[in-house]
Amino acid sequence: MARPPTQEQFDEFAQVAWPRLYRSAYLLVGDHASAEDLVQTALAKTFGNWGRVRTLEAAPAYARQVLFNTAMSWFRKASWNREQPTEVLPDLGQDSDPTTRSVLLDAVAALPPRQRAVVVLRFYEDLDVRRTAALLGCSEGTVKSQTSFALDKLRTILGDPTLTLEVTQ
Amino acid sequence: MTDNDLRTLLRDAADEVSVPRLATDELHLRVRAVRRRRRARWAAGAAALAIAGALGTYALSGTLGGDEPHIAAAEGDPRGWAVAEGGSVHFGDGSVVTYGGTVNDLRYTSVGLLARSTQSNARLSLITTAGVQPLDLGDVSDRLIGTDPDSPYVSWTVEGGDGWLVRVIDLVTGEKVADVPISGKYTWAGWKTPPVAVDGEHAYVALDDRTLDVEWRAGKVSTAKGLPGSYTTEVLNGRAVTQDATGETQRVVEVATGQVLLTTRSTEFPDDLIRLKLSPDGTHALAAPYSTCDEHDNCRYDTPTAPIHDLGQGTETAVELGDHIGWAPGGQLIRASGTKVEICDQVGKECADTPVTLKKRADTISGTMNQS
CATH class of the missing domain: 1.10.1740 (Rna Polymerase Sigma Factor; Chain: A)
Known part of the structure; x- marks a missing residue:
């Protein structure tokens, strides 16, 4: 040892x-x-x-x-x-700026736990799909679908329909 | 905004988070607590192994002779168990089936192993020693499906009306045998629709505030007495693992009555993290530690041994874990260590080599629900 x-x-x-x-x-x-x-x-x-x-x-x-x-x-x-609770999305009002940092953190916090973990690993820790799947103990397909759902939700919360995902490994 | 923008914004936002000073005194206290628990556990494990080793030697010399296989039940198991290495599925009888992708998990049913790949979770395949049969059951991506080692039924939920339908498919015919409507609030997990466990003609659906007991053949829906909401688990022979609100205590319960058969506390383990895993017949529970993976995705359990609880006798035996350990459909233990795979009795004492030979090490063992 x-x-x-x-x-x-x-x-x-x-x-x-x-x-x-x-x-x-x-x-x-x-x-x-x-x-x-x-x-x-x-x-x-x-x-x-x-x-x-x-x-x-x-x-x-x-x-x-x-x-x-x-x-x-x-x-x-x-x-x-x-x-x-993650069912009710925060009302950000008309003046919300999608680039405001606290707004982004609030949006990430509103994601269900598994989606939040995927977002943090892929977009903050910068892990690829394979490493994220290995770390969370799920399939790569699950990571991809969770990422997709998370981005859908972030789009809704941030009011940014252009949030896209380039599926990179 | 692209994903790269999101990456930048998230990092910028995180950089703005004020980070408090590391409380080293608190950390030292926690380190000492972990070491104390670890020492206590090692001492208990070593004692149990010493006793079990002596008993195992006696049993082998007293009951088994010559070259007879130690575990007769491991031979000719019609339902088979397997370990996967990459895209190869190695059955216990030595046969090898090539799967079209990397195996993520192999779930037991009475008609074969139900597989999903690591690359996609949309499609299921049925794998037996005869080969791989891709199933055309629709898109099951990002749904936690329920299977039963003793039946050919698989279940998941789909959107329907104001709620969901509990869909049950008979894998023998590939036909839908039930679509039971349910309703309630589901926000607690990240799966697209509520997760399901199947045990015979019962499907258990985990909603936010309760778990529904769906008698799918009769179309009857009630609240499961023994299962909480916001928590999903396998139900095996009427039994399931639950955990309390703090997560420190895990229990094996009779689902129909809520009767507690076993209570374990994670604080008694070195890492505070265990998962109770029931045998397919629900008679034994393995308190498995978590595994951690290195940069090459080689994963190991955090402790070399773990206790197996005999729920009928109320006894506990330490078992060596190897790289992977899991349950065969007949209740034996499968243990993979490097290129070697063994089959053992229910408490891991009498073990026999199998014809399985791996190139490096197993990635997945059958019976594991690998969908966190």
């Missing part, structure tokens, strides 16, 4: 990985407290499972996978789903 890093090495890794993981987590769960909890959980599990991580270089990708696995586990909780 790979030797665990020293606390100093792990702290250094955690400090470097923290901002990126935190932003992914925030996009996934939509609030600061849950995002912080999610990343703390992912980092602690990464350290606890160092035998599979093996090297500090591999740790960021491992921590990302644990973060998404943990988030998907949270999403399966009935309480989480009840707290995240």
Whole structure:
């Protein structure tokens, strides 16, 4: 088994990985407290499972996978789903600017959890369809269809009918 | 706005998110908690393996002799189990069938394995040792379909009226045998229509606030007592896995009555993440850890062993997981490790090699519902 890093090495890794993981987590769960909890959980599990991580270089990708696995586990909780209604889309009014950042984050937060995870992985983490499918444990076809549904919904919310997807691998 | 615009906007928006300082004290506390749980689990697992190893040695020397196969039931199984490596489906009897694509999942039915590819989830194929039969059942893309290891019925939901129709197809004839209308609120999952589980002549449809028990032959719809809303699960021989509102506690329940047969807490596991997976006959439950994948998509379980619960006896046995582990239709365990595939008894103690030889390692094992 790979030797665990020293606390100093792990702290250094955690400090470097923290901002990126935190932003992914925030996009996934939509609030600061849950995002912080999610990343703390992912980092602690990464350290606890160092035998599979093996090297500090591999740790960021491992921590990302644990973060998404943990988030998907949270999403399966009935309480989480009840707290995240997605049927009613936010009324953005006539003056909404589709390029306004908070509006985009609100729109992403309004997606159902699986679609949100696909959007974050494909458009924020920049993973291709295959890697996204592997990370979420679903088929590439599911990733493609979830991406399509998500973009449909984002179009509706953002009022931008020109939002298209170039299906890239 | 194109997808590249969306990518840029999303990154810009994320960059604007204020990131708090990493609370290293809190992280250290959590790391220590994970290590404590891990140590406790390893100690318990090692003890269980030592006891099980001694019992297994006794059983082998006492009941099995010569070159007799350890698991007689593994031979001549008419319904077959398989592991997939890329586009090749390796059945337990050693036969190999080439599938037109990369296999995503292989679901058990009484007439063969129902497959979808990783490239498309729109079409289903039936695979047996005789070959692959593509099915013309319409577009089932992005729907969670229900199958039953003991019947030829497959079910999913389609839009219909103000709600949905629970559609049931008999794979023997390829004919639709039921279209039962249902209604309710469905927003909780990302599938196009509500997900379905099938157990004999019952279909279970997960809506937001409840799960419907659809007696599809009779056309009768009621609320399932033992299943919550906003949660989908397989129902096997009247039993299913559920989890509580916090997600920390998973249970095996009798769906008809809600009677709890097993309770497990994820906090007792090193990563706080397990999935209970019932055997096809509903008599055993494997508490499998999650697997994580490296940059080459080589996936491994996060722990080398996991407990199997005998629901009738109330006992627990540790089983080595290998690369993939799953249930055969007859209730045995299939374990793939590298190029080797074994078939084991229900608690993973008596195992026998199979004729299956893989090139590198299995991608998928039959009986796995690989649609998160």
